[in-house]
Ligand SMILES: NC(=O)C1=CN([C@@H]2O[C@H](COP(=O)(O)OP(=O)(O)OC[C@H]3O[C@@H](n4cnc5c(N)ncnc54)[C@H](OP(=O)(O)O)[C@@H]3O)[C@@H](O)[C@H]2O)C=CC1
């Protein structure tokens with residue numbers, strides 16, 4: 589069921605947002621409102637906080653200075669898409685399916701993760717994945733290998749999980765250390781257990797009309813799920829995907845096409861990326877460049893999904909770093925109709941989709957519907 593959390597403080601902002609929305613958008617996006625019967629929660633953005641750009645934003649090239657006449661100074665009107673709550677709701681549904689599976693088959697899904705090295709961000713993501721498994725009743729196994737391990741050690745661990753019938757999903761946390769051949773290693777993951785959806789057959793089927801991939805990559809699937817559950821119509825809309833990586837950009841553009849958007853792709857060599865982006869009703873950005881997408885890049889009323897997750901040193905943060913997205917959030921919320929935050933946007937959805945893929949895999953393996 590769709591809920592809109594509106595505090596007395598934010599009520600005025602809702603009114604402001606609605607006025608701005610009518611002015612800017614006409615029929616660009618179908619907004620999620622309290623009246624929509626969708627299973628998600630849209631929070632109106634909190635009061636303005638001061639701009640506090642991390643150090644690396646200060647030096648980030650020509651994106652820092654918008655051309656004159658593009659200063660963004662309007663009210664903060666965008667809805668904040670609450671990926672954390674939406675993901676939580678999805679996880680509850682998965683937990684209930686896992687219980688049903690256990691009741692009827694006596695088995696639960698199993699996920700195995702291989703982590704090589706000690707990158708702090710990878711350790712955090714993997715820990716989040718393990719915790720989410722535990723909360724939903726999915727069994728999880730983790731193999732941690734040292735930074736200088738040999739390719740064969742990774743391949744042996746993978747082969748072991750490929751053979752283990754209690755494991756339904758296998759993933760190798762990326763990036764791998766330089767000395768390891770990522771393609772060679774990922775090729776070992778069996779198609780039936782590739783819950784990341786990175787297998788060429790899954791990716792190929794995603795690209796081909798009329799074919800169904802066994803798994804859809806978690807982050808792209810999470811982005812689409814966020815849009816749909818937020819009441820955003822994709823069909824017929826102009827979408828821009830910033831980034832073309834195998835793990836996010838490429839499958840996201842394919843998936844948006846499957847949902848009948850007209851998709852353009854922006855990459856590091858694209859000329860005038862801001863001009864192309866400013867024509868889009870939906871912008872999904874996955875470049876890993878903090879502050880790349882400025883307010884003047886966006887069409888008024890656009891919906892912005894920020895996949896970018898860049899760890900930035902911050903001695904005041906508990907872990908010594910904090911995460912920032914690709915989007916200049918404080919500017920985007922004055923132009924867009926809805927924006928995903930970082931953290932709390934796409935990240936939790938990626939994990940929810942990983943659990944969902946693992947559950948689907950177990951259902952296939954145990955012939956449970
Ligand atoms: N929240 C989540 O769940 C997830 C977040 N991420 C985050 O998303 C971001 C992207 O990840 P990933 O796809 O793996 O990264 P990659 O580095 O593999 O790909 C980045 C893509 O962005 C493009 N790009 C880089 N700089 C620019 C620029 N200045 N303008 C336009 N395009 C640019 C590159 O273009 P080119 O191809 O020309 O080099 C490339 O296609 C990272 O911050 C990552 O941490 C990733 C996965 C999941």
Ligand SMILES: Nc1nc(=O)c2c([nH]1)NC[C@@H]1CN(c3ccc(C(=O)N[C@@H](CCC(=O)O)C(=O)O)cc3)C=[N+]21
Nearest residue numbers: 712713716759760761762763784931932933935936938
């Ligand atoms: N084989 C593989 N599959 C992946 O799906 C994969 C990967 N490798 N390598 C790295 C990227 C990145 N990624 C994230 C997952 C969760 C959060 C996430 O949970 N983010 C939280 C915050 C995390 C925190 O607590 O710091 C948030 O945005 O709210 C972020 C990023 C998956 N990736």
